Amino acid sequence: MLEARTLRKSFGRTTALDGASVEIGEGEVVAVTGPSGSGKSTLLHCLAGIIRPEAGEVLFAGRRLDTLDEDARTRLRRENFGVVFQFGELVPELTAEENVVLPLLFGGRGRRESLEAARSWLERLDVADCAGQRPAELSGGQLQRVAVARALAAEPRVIFADEPTGALDSLAGERVMGELVGAARESRATLVVVTHDNRVAAYADREIALRDGRVVAGATAATGGTADGTPGEAAAGASAAGGVSR
C-alpha cells in the first residue's frame, strides 16, 4: 500500500533520513517512534508526499509518488491522504465546523453535503457542541479532536499524524488517540502515527523504530525486527524502551 525504499534526505549539513525503508499494508495502524531528531517527521512528510527525498523511492498503491510534480502530488494528497498535526493547526479565523468543511469544499463537494459530513464527524468525535466556536476558544483536547475530524471527513485511505497527542495531558491524549485509531479502523484506513509516547505506540499493530535516520525495527509487517544492517544494540534499545510501558 505504502512503501519507502532507502530514503535519504538532508537539510544543510544535518542528515535527517539516511537510507530508511518501510512497508505499510492496507488498513494497518503503525506507530513511528524514536528519539528526538531521529527523522520521524521527515519520514512522515516524505511518505505523505509533502516533501521529496533526495534519493530513494516512495510508492503509494504501487505508484511512484516522489517523482510526481507538485500539482499531481497535491491532488493525490487531497484525494487519498489526511493529516493531523501536533498542535491541531486549525485555521484560527474559521469555526470548528468550517475547519472541517473547508477541505471537503476544496475537494469539490457541495456545501450542503460537506456540512452534513462535517457535523456527523464532529458528533462522532464528541465535539458537536463546539461546532460554532473558533480554535482560540477550544481546549487542547477539543482542538485535536476537531483536527482529527477534519482529517477523517474526506474519508482518506491513509491518515498521517505527527505527534497528535504531544501537546495534551495523558488523559486527553489517550482519548484522542483512542478515537483516532478507532475511526481509522472503522473506515479501514491506514494510519501512520509519529509518537514519543509508548502508550500511544501500544495502540498500534506495529512499531517502526527510527534512529539517526535509519529504521532499526519494524520495517515490515512480516519481520517486525531489524530491517537493515544496523547494530543490534540500537534495536535492543528501541525494544527496551517499548518494554517500559508494558
Next chain:
Amino acid sequence: MITVVRMLARGRSRRERARGRLMAAGAALATVLLCAAAHLTAFRLDARRGALGILTEKEPRLMVALTLALLAVPAAAFIYQVSRLATATRERRLAALRLAGATPREVRLTGAAESGWSALAGGTLGAAVYLLAALVARWSLGDVVPVRPLLWTPVVLAAVVLGGALSGLRAGRHVVASPLGVVRRARPRGPRVRDLALVALGVGLLAAALAGKGRFLLGGKYGAAVAIAAGAVLLLFGLVLATAWLIRMAARRAGRGAAAPETLLAARMVEADPRAWARALSVVGLTVFFGSAVGAHQALTVFQSDLTAFQAASYALLYLALLTAMVTSAGALVAHQAEALLDHRRSFAVLAASGVPVPALGRVLTRQALVAALPVCVVSAVAGTGVVVLLLAELYARRPGALAVSVAGAAAMAGIGVLAAVLVARAARPILRRWVRPGELRAG
C-alpha cells in the same frame, strides 16, 4: 539595558527581521511624503506673490486646503499603518521575555528601541533620497523650487522616529499587562456605532475651523490650527473605525452565502481582522473619495471651453496631489498585504500540506482584497460624488450632462481602487508560493 536589546535583536527570527525591514521601508516612504507635503506648503506661500495668486481667490483656497489634506492625511495614515507592522510576532517574543524575568519597563523600552531603530534607519534613507531629489529639482527648475523649507527635513525625520518609538512603546503595552495573555488571542471586539460619532466630530471640528476663516471660537488663529489638527486626527481614527465596521459587515455577508471554499476562507479571514484591512483601505478610500469629488467638480467644466489658466493650474495641483495619494494608497496596500501574509503564513502552509492547491490559496488572497475593497471603494466614490453634487446642485441642474460624467468618473475611481487592491494581492502570489513550503510546518 543595551545588553537586553542586543540579546533580543539576536533573538529575532527571520520573519521578524522581515517585519523590521518593512517598517524601515515604510518610514522611508512616510518621510519622503511628509517632506513633500511640507515643501508644497512653501510652494503655496511663494505662489501668493507669484502669477497664480491661488490664495487670493476664494473658491480655490478650499481646493488648496483639500490638496494639503490629501497629502498629509494619507501620509499620516500610512505611518500609522506601517507602525502596526511589527507588532504581532514581536508581542509574542516580548511576552516570552516577561516570562523569563524582564521587568515591564525593560520590555517596553526594548520594544520602543527596536521600532525606533527601524524608523531611524528607514527615515534617514527617505530624507536623503528626498533631499537629493529636491536639489536636483532646484538645479533643473531654478527659483520655482524654494530651498529654505529643506531645513525642516530633520524635524520631519525626528517626528517619524518619534512615531516609530511610540508605536513600539504601545506594542509592549499588552505584554506588560499580561505576560500570558498574548498566547491566546480572544475574539476581537466588534466595531461599534460609537465609532461613527468620531467621524462626525472630526468633520464638525474641521468644518468649524475652516468656516471661521482662520479664526476659531477659542484662541483665535492658534485655536483654528489646533482645531484643524485635532479634527484631522479624529477624522482619521474615525474613518479607520468606520471602515472596519463596513468591511466586517460586507465580509460577514460574503461568508454566509459563500459556496466556494476560497470565498468562505477569504471572507472569514477578513471578518476576523477588519481593522487591519481598514487601516490600509481607509487610505485607499480617502483617495477614491477625493478623486470622485475632484471628478465631480471638474465634470461641471467639461462642457466649458474657456478654462482660465488659474483654474487649470488648480486642477493640475489637485491631480498631482491625487497621484501622490494613489502612490501612498498602493504603499499602504503593499504594507498590509505583507502583514496579512505573515499572519496567515502558517494556516496557508498547513492547508497546502493537506492538499489544497497553491493557486486556490492565491485566489483566497485576491478574494480577500475584493471582499474588503469593494464596499469601501463604492461607498467612498458615492460619498465623494454626492458631497459635490449636493453642494453644487444648482450648477448641476443647469448642466444636464455633468451628472453622467461625474458618475462615470466616480465609477472609474472606485474601479481603480478595487483594482489596486486586487493587483497587490496578485503580486503577493509568488511570495505565497515560496512561503507555503513544508519548512513552515516546523514549530516556531
